Amino acid sequence: MFHHAEQFDLTPVSNDSSDSSKNIDLYGVESFNSGIGFFYAQEDNTYDDNYQHQQQLKEFGNFDDMYIDVVSPPFQSCEDEIKKIIGMKSQNTEPIEPKKSRSNIFPSASLEFLRKYRNRRLKPDNKISNEIQASHSPTLSTEIIIKLAAENFIQSTSRSSKEISTINHPYPSSILVRSEEDFKSVQLVQNLLSCAEKVAEKQYDRSIKFLNACDEMSSCTGNPIQRLVFYFSEALSEKIANETGRIAAKYSERNFVDPLETVKSPNMILFAFQKDFPISQITKLVGIQAVLDHLGDAKKVHIIDLEIRSGVQWIILMQALTEKNYVQRLKITAVETNSSKSRVEDTGRQLASFARSLNLNFSFKIIAVEDILELEKDIFELETDEVVAVYAAYTLMSMIGKVDRLDHLMRVIKSICPCVMIVVEFEANCNSQSFIGRFVESLFFFGAFFDSLADCFENDETSRRDAESMWLRLSIRNVLVAEGNERKIRHVNLNVWRTFFGRFGLVEIELSISSLDQANLVLQSLSCGRSCSLFRDDKCLTIGWKGMPITSISTWKFQ
Template identity: 45%
Template sequence: MANESFFLEESNFGEVQDAFNSTHKSFDSKEGEKTQEIRFFGADEELGQSWSNDPQSSFMSPPLETCLEEISKLRGIESGIGDLLEHNKEKQLPFSLASLQLLQKYGNGLKRLNDIERRIEPNIDPSTPKVKKQELSTEEIMKIAGARFIQSSNTDVHFNHPFDLSFSSLSASEAKNMELAELLFSSAEKLSNQQFNSASRLLDLCDFLSSNTGNPVQRLVYYFSRALRERINQETRRSTSKEQSFNIYEAIMTPSLSNMAFYKQNPFNQVSHFAGIQAIVENTIESKRIHIIDLEIRSGLQWTIFMQALVSQEAWPLELLKITAIGTTSKQLIEDTGKRLLSFAQTMNLPCSFNVVMVSDILDLREDHFQLDDEETVAVFSEFYLASLIASPNRLDSLMKVIRNINPRVMVIIEVEANHNSPVFVDRFVETLFYLSAFFDCLDTCMERDDPNRVISESIYFGEGIRKILVAEGEERNIRNVKIDVWRACFARFEMVEAEMSMSSTCQANIMAKKLACGKACTLNMDGKSLIIGWKGTPIHCLSVWKFA
């Protein structure tokens, strides 16, 4: 079996294990400098403090009226918003007000945009060298466009921004991007107000000006425009058949050059994998038999990292590494992943077995499916899987009860650190747009624009994801990302205790980020005991480690 599917940059996984004590609570982001503990607060933060009788309701955003009442207390909002709140209590709030709270929150994080005014000051002395202008990022473009949209569509609402909302300080390319972004905001507003013909005309312009091979703004608008148009067709029943969909899970599992290129060139998965694997290593060290249960194995690349870590421990008396993958579909693809992992283990002379537990429904999963051995140490790994069960709380509850009964030594969880689960369409639109703006900024730094692997990966990972978040409803909307505070409330119900992220794990993340060409912009911060992996401060993924009380 060929091993190129598991090709990784040369990495010395064990290089920090002896240098740091695992009980430390902070880590170095730069040599000699400690990273300050930062908490990322969002609109759903209060949800982490209680759990209602309806598990699914605890994954929801707070009522929009509550958000607006809080906004009215923020500096920069005129008293006129109070009248606006009263006026809207008895009717559905328009798109612009629904977005106001999110735009205000994100706008407060753009202090560096004050530099815009300085950078375009006329240079009076021709002998003085001009400072090279730094283009606005996709994330900044979207946030400014959102603020401009709010200002233009609601003259009764005023709030201050740390940047100039006019086009006077923008380059020609920035102005074009801003106009395109505003077209997208306007089309979403028309859609939310059921002005479908107007929304369609605006989307025609978006389609004309956007491209899946253009700059990041154009690429992002391209995918959002397709999703908004499908939602219009769905609500107006203009189309008798749904947009052609495909199984993201199968696309990710299938070995391909595009999947490998995406994995190698963006930092988030590699950073979270190395840190997460280190946590498993620390909790299984010196065990003779290790049993890994992977809730959704995908390509299995993380276990090649784990195997290398095991081999690096020369004195480790390992008798067997057992990997069990759970699946409800795509059995053949899971088995193919197992064959590649076994082949990789064989090249390293590592005793390894691979088992597949197939169930038609996760509700059917039981402890006796896992062939547990009293002498083995069990670790559970979950990457982007639990959020897919939020739409079916009974399945999430059933799975977590099975895992609790197994009582693993450790459970490592990686999830998207964002709130894409609001029942309000426009809130999901704004949150998803801002989140993916940061992600597309990352891709533009890490991959060439004409790289065909980038185009394929963006379509697989984001095109279908945007469609699921914005178009699908009910159980079909199975991409329902929530933030770590919400997960903490959920896991507390199953007597799960959040474990401290060790110094070794955070150092593995830091070392991995520095090894990547674009890793300098990958930010690592702690939210309590969890590691937040972001892009220039915008949270992208969350890595957390759990044990059962």
């Protein structure tokens, strides 16, 4: 077994600047930056109650087995949703049924996946925060654009599937599109859907034709839809090249500079996320409040962070514990399985410095293992009089493709018996073994992200562009291009995690009112927070963007 443990032990040190730093603005601490965690994610899948019950009765297998194509009603017109958003009067917009003579112009795979795509908007009756839709916006949201394009793709009868989409009104809901930009966006997404369909059917000559059309209309500097399609078409081109050795002519000709070569400091991008992105702030504040809710009167607190990244969340905890004068010591153990040891060491030094400014007795330890199977309880150096909490933010999903590692990790955590385990994961269904299934789900999921970044970074174009090119781009490529063990992006939703956690005796705990209050305060503090919604999903909190689920945060205890 190979493992490395490094510890920073600190005794209280007086500091002349401690008074000014005790009330430090969390989002002004530039030395701490938070990650969004796209690279180690995994998909979620459509998951019905009967299937869930069956899975609970038998041995849990590979997470790929958790994806099931549930028969759903036909893809519905989104007219009602659109009218609520843009405030248009009701009109007769019954879907146009395809003519029998053209009933099979689309291959069944992509058509069925679009039809089966469930309406994943969060339930209004579970909403715990106010979401204000910007009805005055000159353009529709990415979700509505994608739905309109999907509806057109499915119900179009006026042209052959061989034809490139043109701007017209072939489907009922198109009368709700108010601008030339929206028309072009719908056209662009429809061509992207057609391209993906042809790739799935291995009709590469036809797929390249649609790909070239997407390339002509998309841009990494355009509106959210243009940027979304830009990176999706790039991934499709790479997939075509991998499978055929051919690259679409227009794609190879376009003037494209790799954003990763010109991106500014990743740390500055992470800081921008922590400062301006409400979902990042909410998960951290709610998570730390949940930890505090379960510490009780503990005098010694031990936090096990399964992937600490910047560690900015622990500043919040330090500030809260400082107010509890009876807390004698805080110990944080960071578990790492990759090559980021130097970054984690920097995080430890920064946290140690902040603890000194608060005169807080603090120690920081790194446990670095080459393989998670090497992780054992004894490595954590647990003490009988300390209270342990486990924090797992966008971490467990990195092991979905290696269930034996995930099982081992859960057994080790169970042996530690923490007072609470905090889990933060993306709410998406990108783990289908079918390419077109992953494509449809990821298009909606990443579409919501591009929409949110456009709003939240309206005054910071550079950070938005760099975040999209550095995180979203690589994630999209991994979902659509990689196969087998190379595919790391495998988001699964909370229903799948609930079934998995049940195997180890984990019981879901309801978040406190204080946690929900923290989340609402974030939404009120940011102008873009009005498009971000909080919903209850049983006992957990789901955070959505304009009604589309993005992230969930839940708390668990071992029975």
